[in-house]
Amino acid sequence: MSDLLSYLPPVRGKMRPKVPLESFTSLRVGGCAEALFEPEDSDDLIHFLRRRPLEIPVTVLGAGSNVLIREGGIPGVVIHLGSWFQRVFQEGATFEVGAGIPVAEFAERAAQEGISGFEFLATIPGTMGGSILANAGCFGRSIQDILVEIEAVDFCGRIHWVSAQKIDFGYRTSTIPADWIVVRSWVCGKVLPSHLVLRTMEELRATRAATQPTEVCTAGSLFKNPEGQSAWKLIDTAGMRGARLGGAEISPKHANFLVNRHKATAADLETLGENVREKVHHATGVSLEWEIVRLGLPSPQFPAWEAILLQQREGE
Ligand SMILES: Cc1cc2nc3c(=O)[nH]c(=O)nc-3n(C[C@H](O)[C@H](O)[C@H](O)COP(=O)(O)OP(=O)(O)OC[C@H]3O[C@@H](n4cnc5c(N)ncnc54)[C@H](O)[C@@H]3O)c2cc1C
CATH class of the missing domain: 3.30.43.10 (Uridine Diphospho-n-acetylenolpyruvylglucosamine Reductase, domain 2)
Structure with missing residues (x-):
């Protein structure tokens, strides 16, 4: 061992x-x-x-x-x-933002300083790094609208500075390589009276609370919206709103939210998600793509990193 x-x-x-x-x-x-x-x-x-x-x-x-x-x-x-990675520095309407800061916390700080443009981030629970990678967004805006530059370190420790213009952003995607860790970014907004920025943020939070489950354990949207369609409508068509497996549930409030309702296991959640994918495909012909990133091994193996190497070698 x-x-x-x-x-x-x-x-x-x-x-x-x-x-x-x-x-x-x-x-x-x-x-x-x-x-x-x-x-x-x-x-x-x-x-x-x-x-x-x-x-x-x-x-x-x-x-x-x-x-x-x-x-x-x-x-x-x-x-x-x-x-250390949650530090924020301001110069006019531009901020240098550490990748570890929760984006909602950053949005609040920018609003207090009277800088607009980041209000949509107030309703997203991720960090700046995770949000840049996925081009997170809502209410018609996403990270690509505010990003100027990133600093990333690859898994071999090489540093990369990349301007936002050199990154291709799509719907919940970016061309940032999978073996890069975003450590810092620069984002730009515009000057606006603080009370107006704070009011917009409040309105967005209220809209979110009215339409999506906010007080439950979830990871946001379960599936990406296929081009020109809404995942939640397809899930409704397949009759899967409110479906349950073990402690996992498809939210009755928003059909594209997978919820840990009561002591769900990861297997309950993943299996329920896959069941929904199958039912939607059967009912509509559409293959939904997971938006939630699934990580790790189905069952414990020790030492896990050696087991992974073995699997890779066997597959070669
Ligand atoms: C209630 C709720 C509502 C949500 N609403 C929205 C929404 O409106 N819009 C939206 O886009 N998303 C939404 N999400 C999903 C989620 O908040 C975003 O995708 C967020 O950007 C993920 O950031 P994170 O730090 O939590 O990333 P994690 O979940 O920790 O990681 C996600 C992926 O990013 C990678 N990653 C994390 N940090 C870095 C880094 N520094 N450098 C490189 N890769 C990194 C991870 O390896 C992983 O692959 C919601 C989630 C919840 C729970």
Whole structure:
């Protein structure tokens, strides 16, 4: 039995073995991170990535508001950006924003400073890093409308500065490579009296509360809307609004929200999602695509990172 931590380089931040991840996600399910690394700062992150054995998998987790982590947990090292990555600096209507800050918190701070343009972020529970990766958005706006530049570090520790114009953004997608960790970004708004910005944010929050489940454990939209169609309407057509499996439920309030109603397992949630996909395909011919990112192994394996390597070699 090998201990993952003994293979890893020393770090200044926190490196902990076998950390349960359910409290790191809004669906409140999932197994352990084989190791969880919370870097002290950007240099600590880069130092770790440059020296880690390349065969050990790396996964980055933001606020966990768009992920479903399976019972077997995540093999290798899960990186979680802590307080150093939540710093915000302002210059006029432009902000330098750490990737770890919850976007709603950033929007609130910008509003207090009388800068408009970020109001839509007030209703999204993710961090800036996760939101940039997915081009998160609502109420007709998305990250691509405000982003100027990103700084990212790849899994080998190389630093990349990329202007927003060089990134192709689509509906909940970006061309940011899967092995990059966004660490900082620059976003731009416009000056407006603070009370007006705050009022708009309040209105958006109220609209959200009226139409979507906000007080439950969910990860936002379950499926992406297919071109020109609404996932929730297709789910309704398939008669799956309110469907349940174990503790998992398709929200009766919004049919495209998967909810951990009562002590659901990750398997309950994933299986219910797949059942909905099948029923929708059967009823409408449309193949829905998961918007929620599914991570990890279905059941625990130890040491997980070695099991993953073995699987990869067998598949070669
Ligand atoms: C109630 C509710 C409402 C929501 N409403 C919306 C909405 O209106 N619009 C919308 O777009 N989304 C919505 N979401 C989904 C979610 O909040 C967004 O997708 C958010 O941007 C995810 O950010 P996160 O930090 O939680 O990412 P996580 O869930 O932690 O991670 C999601 C993905 O991003 C990657 N990632 C995280 N951080 C980084 C980083 N720093 N660098 C590179 N990759 C990273 C992860 O590896 C993972 O693949 C909602 C979710 C909930 C629970």
